[in-house]
Amino acid sequence: MDQRIHEHAEVLVDWSARIEAGDxxxxxxxxxxxxxxVAVAEKLGERGANVLPTYNSDEVEAAFIRGHDGDFDQDPDFELEMLERADSVLSLRGKNNTAEKGAVAGDKRASYKKxxxxxxxxxxxxxWVSTMHPTRAHAQNAGMGYEEYKDFVYDAILRDWETLADEMANLKALLxxxxxxxxxxAETDLTMSIEDRTAVNSAASVxxxxxxLPSGEVFTAxxxxxxxxxxxxxMTHDxxxxxxVHLTFExxxxxxxxxxxxxxxxxxxxxxxxxxKRLGELGVGMNRGIDRFTDSILFDEKMGDTIHLAVGRAYSSCLPEGEEGNQSAVHVDMITDVSENSRMEIDGEVVQKDGRFRWEEGFEG
Amino acid sequence: MDQRIHEHAEVLVDWSARIEAGDxxxxxxxxxxxxxxVAVAEKLGERGANVLPTYNSDEVEAAFIRGHDGDFDQDPDFELEMLERADSVLSLRGKNNTAEKGAVAGDKRASYKKxxxxxxxxxxxxxWVSTMHPTRAHAQNAGMGYEEYKDFVYDAILRDWETLADEMANLKALLxxxxxxxxxxAETDLTMSIEDRTAVNSAASVxxxxxxLPSGEVFTAxxxxxxxxxxxxxMTHDxxxxxxVHLTFExxxxxxxxxxxxxxxxxxxxxxxxxxKRLGELGVGMNRGIDRFTDSILFDEKMGDTIHLAVGRAYSSCLPEGEEGNQSAVHVDMITDVSENSRMEIDGEVVQKDGRFRWEEGFEG
Known part of the structure; x- marks a missing residue:
């Protein structure tokens, strides 16, 4: 087995999910x-946790939904009670066909989801933590060869997360x-008020x-x-x-x-x-292990030297107590490259210029 | 997908497990x-049941056990409570490597099991119902090519179970x-008392x-x-x-x-x-869809025109109320071919001769 799979499992279990004995x-x-x-199960064993592996197959799910007629039972008890007693849920993504979900009628899928x-x-x-195992299907989706894609994914996941978390804390404090x-x-001059809002240091850990996992962004609302x-x-949406895309706000x-x-x-x-039509999120990608766009939002929005804005729903963790924030059925991220000829100011002070932050070497404010 | 997989799913869900809406x-x-x-999930959907797929991977389990040190937690709550609320458990066997379980130290596996x-x-x-999906690993174990092995497995599973159950009822009544x-x-003359014992018509259904699934035997103790x-x-044991094998009983x-x-x-x-050293089971194989030995007890003991005896533990379903029957840590089946030059008598009357039963054409008593 590729040694990086074991390293991935270790980051997931220890840094991301903070699994302890008896979990x-x-x-x-x-x-x-x-x-x-296999690698995660071994690591969970080493930590003295208990594991219940479930099979999260798009094909199995699609077949079940396709076969079903009429109303679905609401939140079957045996699954709900199992989750009630679970400490952690680790989702190991890795599709063999990224188009499988589309094989089911949208309204049926929506009613199943509901x-x-x-x-x-x-x-x-x-x-809970969601992560991704590189498959050929995901490589194909990214337009990359399999070996190259694995390098890409592990560069994004196998970071020094502690150091990155510390660095991101700088930006969180400023925001x-x-x-x-x-x-x-270019073609951009946007001002966003963030008074009383709280930024999240998204360091790929509960x-x-x-x-x-991967993560590596700081975001606010x-x-x-x-x-x-x-x-x-x-980008690809639905x-x-x-x-x-050009947007003008008033x-x-x-x-x-x-x-x-x-x-x-x-x-x-x-x-x-x-x-x-209103912004729900301003996010700053700070994971420099991600060095290219692969049309997967999990990776793209975390890429170093990018900024993303989402129209639609705001995350409650960014809002002051009692405030609802922007409400919407959608939350759609759009990304802009800030590696060149760009700057981000906070209260008039330049914080990031041409991709460099003010605490970094090479920053010219 | 091979149409027989859909037929297998239908037999499993309808005949074997008797799944109903809401299960x-x-x-x-x-x-x-x-x-x-995939095929079973579709069928479960059609029946209006709810499904929770778990991943029963020998490799995952072996890795978990290998990683674990010290005592395992006893019967983790989240899995137990899930099963408490389940109506049926369908085990879809199908290994990619039949030797995988051997990769873990026996004492550790025993303590995990405990x-x-x-x-x-x-x-x-x-x-619960346990069945088997034909894989290349199982074909290899049986010493057969994959296509040939699939034919073998589906011949055993895709029976007219209702008719076979009726036929097996004849033998159950006599026993x-x-x-x-x-x-x-040849080299066999064995007498077994079965007074007050009850035979099980094992017709692959709850x-x-x-x-x-498959089944197709009548057994008693x-x-x-x-x-x-x-x-x-x-045979292969452990x-x-x-x-x-020759055994002499006194x-x-x-x-x-x-x-x-x-x-x-x-x-x-x-x-x-x-x-x-005592018999726990006398079983009569009546599944004529199974036409050869493949060194897998699931199939071998069900083969038509065979009789198997097990030394060790007796099944309680065969015993009169309050009787314990033979107790042992083992239950090991051994099989003898009765297709030629053989007869089985019940109370002095010939019931099966050269593989033919007395209610069948070609029987010469």
């Missing part, structure tokens, strides 16, 4: 994540203290309230937004390719938009509901 | 049983009424208290045994090959034994404890 751990193994499952609302909520109440963020680059922004990183709301490719898909997103 | 079904998917898992006593008992309290069974063939018997069907106990190959292994079995 009851549900390990959700995707069809293509078998090898990571029948599992409490199950999902309960899973989210555990110390927590600051009132206003300004982003300036200890940081961060549940994805803007309150209002003025100006224009250009997203030059390609199967639709969207390219070169009074916190998108008043004008365009896209070179997929403008209809963009319009669908922005007109979902009232909150879909 | 909570745990589906244990072996590493190599993915395709059957830590899961209540979990296993609870699983056995559900309407239930009878007091004594005599088996005569409705018949039969939990393996002899009380005492006299005479000698020759087992001409090859990795040891055993061939051409007063219900083995007093003399020999084997052409594996006599030490045979001796180990017979000297395990006091009950290991």
């Amino acid at each position: 009851d751990v549900v390990m959700r193994v995707d069809e293509g994540a078998h090898e990571l499952g 029948s599992r609302t409490a199950i999902k909520a309960r899973r989210m109440d555990t110390d 927590d203290e600051g009132s206003e963020v300004r982003l300036v680059k 200890a940081y309230d961060s549940h994805n 803007p309150e209002t937004t003025e100006g224009e922004v250009y997203f030059d990183v390609p 199967g639709a390719r969207i390219r070169d 009074g916190g709301e998108v008043v004008d938009w365009s896209a070179e490719v997929g403008e209809h898909a963009l319009e669908d997103i922005l007109t979902t509901d009232e909150g879909a | 909570d079904v745990v589906m244990r998917v072996d590493e190599g049983a993915h395709e059957l898992g 830590s899961r006593t209540a979990i296993k008992a609870r699983r056995m309290d559900t309407d 239930d009424e009878g007091s004594e069974v005599r088996l005569v063939k 409705a018949y208290d039969s939990h393996n 002899p009380e005492t045994t006299e005479g000698e018997v020759y087992f001409d069907v090859p 990795g040891a090959r055993i061939r051409d 007063g219900g106990e083995v007093v003399d034994w020999s084997a052409e190959v594996g006599e030490h292994a045979l001796e180990d079995i017979l000297t395990t404890d006091e009950g290991a």
Whole structure:
């Protein structure tokens, strides 16, 4: 077995999920994540935890939904009670066919998903972590050879997370203290108020309230937004390719938009509901192990020297007690490259320029 | 997908497990049983059941046990409570390497198994069924090509079970009424008392208290045994090959034994404890879909025109209320071919001759 799989398992179990002796751990193994499952099980054994491996196969799920007629039972007891007693749920993603989920009618899938609302909520109440085992299907999706893709994935996952968490803490402190963020680059001059908002240091560990491995971003929830922004990183949303998005904000709301490719898909997103025209997230990617875009939001939005903004729902962890923040059925991230000819200011002070932060060597403020 | 996989799923769900709408079904998917898992999930959906697929990988389990040090937690709550609420547990066997379980130290595996006593008992309290998806590893074990092996497995599984159950009911009735069974063939003349014992019509369905698919045998528990018997069907027990076994019984106990190959292994079995020298089972294989020996007891003992005897533990379902039957830590089946030059008598009347039963065409009593 590739030694990096063992290292991945160790990061997941120790840094991300903080597994301790006696923990009851549900390990959700995707069809293509078998090898990571073996490595994680060994690590869980070493830590003295208990493991219940479940089989999280898109094909099995699609077949079940396809076969089913009429209403699904709401939150079957045996699964809910199992999760009620679980300390951690580790999702080991790794598909053999990234298109499998599309093989089921959307309304049936939606009704199945709805029948599992409490199950999902309960899973989210555990110390859950979601990670990804590189498969050929994911490599294909990224347009990369398998060996090259494995290098890419492990470069993103096998970081010195402690050091990165410390570095990200710098930015979190500045965002927590600051009132206003300004982003300036080509075709972009955007001002976002962040007064009283709290930034999350997303360091790929439940200890940081961060549940994805890899992670490596600091994000907060803007309150209002003025100006224009250009997203030059390609994206795919619900199967639709969207390219070169321009948004113009007035009074916190998108008043004008365009896209070179997929403008209809963009319009669908922005007109979902009232909150879909307002920002829910400002995120700063700080994982320099991710060195290219692969059209997978799990990786793309964490990439060093990028900034992403999401229209739609805000995360409650960024909001002051009692405040609801932006509400929406959607949360769609769009990414802009800030590695060159760009700057981010907080309260008028330049914090990041051409990808360099002010605490880094090479920063020229 | 091979159409027979869908048929297998249908037999399993409808005939064997009797799944109904609303049933909570745990589906244990072996590493190599993915395709059957997909087909069974679809069928469970069609029946309106709920499914929780667990990943029953020998490699994952071996890694967990290998990693673990010290005592295992006894019957972890989250798994036990899940099974407490399950109606059925379907085990879809299908290994990618039949030698994997051997990769863990025996004492560690035994202590892991012991830590899961209540979990296993609870699983056995559900309407459980265990079946097998043909894999290349199992084909290899059987010394057969993959296509040929699939034909073999589906011939055994895709029977007209209702008709076979009716036919097996004939033999069950004779055994239930009878007091004594005599088996005569080359180097064999064995008499077993079965007074007050109840035969099980093992028709591969929970409705018949039969939990393996395929099945196709009628078995009971002899009380005492006299005479000698020759087992001409090859077998492997705990990795040891055993061939051409002769046993001589006096007063219900083995007093003399020999084997052409594996006599030490045979001796180990017979000297395990006091009950290991007495018969726990007399079984009559009646599944004519199984046409050859593959050194897998799941199939071999069900083969038509064979009779098997097990030394060791008797099944309680065969015993009169309040009677304990033969007790032992072992239950080891040995098989003899009765297709030619043989007869089985019940109370002096010939019931099976040269493989034909008295209710069949071609029977010459």
